[in-house]
Amino acid sequence: QKEVEQNSGPLSVPEGAIASLNCTYSDRGSQSFFWYRQYSGKSPELIMFIYSNGDKEDGRFTAQLNKASQYVSLLIRDSQPSDSATYLCAVISGGYNKLIFGAGTRLAVHP
Amino acid sequence: GAVVSQHPSWVICKSGTSVKIECRSLDFQATTMFWYRQFPKQSLMLMATSNEGSKATYEQGVEKDKFLINHASLTLSTLTVTSAHPEDSSFYICSARPGSMNTEAFFGQGTRLTVV
Numbered sequence: 001q002k003e004v005e006q007n008s009g010p011l012s013v014p015e016g017a018i019a020s021l022n023c024t025y026s027d028r029g030s031q032s033f034f035w036y037r038q039y040s041g042k043s044p045e046l047i048m049f050i051y052s053n054g055d056k057e058d059g060r061f062t063a064q065l066n067k068a069s070q071y072v073s074l075l076i077r078d079s080q081p082s083d084s085a086t087y088l089c090a091v092i093s094g095g096y097n098k099l100i101f102g103a104g105t106r107l108a109v110h111p
Numbered sequence: 112g113a114v115v116s117q118h119p120s121w122v123i124c125k126s127g128t129s130v131k132i133e134c135r136s137l138d139f140q141a142t143t144m145f146w147y148r149q150f151p152k153q154s155l156m157l158m159a160t161s162n163e164g165s166k167a168t169y170e171q172g173v174e175k176d177k178f179l180i181n182h183a184s185l186t187l188s189t190l191t192v193t194s195a196h197p198e199d200s201s202f203y204i205c206s207a208r209p210g211s212m213n214t215e216a217f218f219g220q221g222t223r224l225t226v227v
Contacts, residue, residue, distance in 0.1 A: 034215055043117075043204050043221040044155070088154065090216075097143055097162075099206070099216050103154040 003027060004091050006102035013109055019076040021105050023089030026070070032092040033065055033072045037085045038104065044088055048074070079109040113139045115207050117219025124195055124226055132190045132222045134205030140185035141207035145216065146178075149202040161188045195226040 005024050013019045025033075032051055036044035050056045050063040050072065062075040072091075076083055089102040114137040124130050134144055142163050147155040159169045159180050167180035179191040188207075192199055202223050206216040 032214075036218075041202075041223075043218040046215050046217065049215050098157060098160060099145060099208075100157060101147075101155045 002102075003093065003100045004089055004102035006087075006089050006105045008103055009106040009108075011105055011107050013079050013107070015079060015081060015109055015111050017079050017109075019079045019083065019107055019109070021074040021076075021087050021089075021107065022071060023073065023102055024071045025089075025091045027091065027093050028067075028070060030091045030093060033063070034090040034092075034099070035061075035063060035072075035074045036088040036090060036101075038088055039085050047087075076107075079107075081109050081111055083107060084109050113137075113207070113209050113217045115141075115205065115217045115219040117205050117222055119222055120220055121223040122225070124224070126196055126226055127194055129191055129193045130195055130224060132192075132203055132205070132224075134188045134190070134207065134219050136186045136207045136209070136217075139207075139209035141188075141209060142185065144182060144188040144205055144207045146180060146188075146190050147204045147206070149204060149221075155204060158190075192224065195224070197226045200224055200226045 034049045035047045038044045048063045050065045056063045060077045064073045086104040086106045088104045116135045118133045144161040146158045158173045159167045161167045161182040163182045169175045182188040204221040205219045208216045
C-alpha cells in the first residue's frame with residue numbers, strides 16, 4: 001500500500017464548476033497535510049496546509065481533513081482554466097521527518 | 112512564502128561525469144532539506160533527507176555512493192550525481208523547511224538533468 005494515494009485523473013471540469021480532489025494516507029500518526037500545485041516542467045507550489053480535522057478555507061480553495069478516515073481533500077470553487085495543473089497531496093509521515101507525496105491528480109478545466 | 116533557490120536550472124552532461132546541484136534557502140535557516148527526483152508524468156519521489164551537520168538519510172533503493180548529499184550549513188545543501196548515466200536523466204527538486212517538523216516545505220525551481 002502506498003503511503004499517500006491519489007486518483008491520477010485526469011479530472012475534467014467545466015469552467016466555473018467545483019473541482020474535488022481526494023487523497024488518502026496510510027500512516028495514522030501523520031499530523032500535517034499539504035496540497036501543492038505543479039504545472040508541467042515546474043516545481044510544486046504550496047496551495048494550502050491543514051493540521052486539524054474539519055475544513056479550512058482560503059479564497060477559492062477549501063481543504064478538508066478527516067483523520068479518523070485518513071483522507072484529505074481539496075475543493076476548488078469557480079474553477080478557471082488557469083487552475084489546470086497536477087495537484088499533489090503531501091503528508092508529513094508521523095514520527096519521521098519526511099514529506100511524502102502522492103502521485104498527483106491532473107485537473108483539466110475547460111472553457 | 113520563503114524562498115529556496117536551486118542551481119542550475121538545467122544541465123546537460125556526458126555519461127560518466129559528475130554533476131553538482133545546489134539548493135539554498137535565501138531568507139531562512141533550514142535545518143532539514145529534502146531531495147526529490149521526478150520522472151516525466153510521475154510524482155515526486157523522495158531520495159534523501161539532508162540534515163545540517165550530519166549524514167543524509169537515504170530512502171530505500173537510492174544509492175548513497177552515487178547521490179552524494181552535503182548539508183554543510185543551515186542555508187546550503189548540495190546533491191552530486193556521480194558517474195551519471197542516461198537513466199539518471201530526470202528532474203531533481205530540493206525543498207527546505209523553515210521551522211519545526213510540521214511546517215510546510217518550500218521548493219526550489221528544480222534542475223533538469225540530461226545525461227547524454
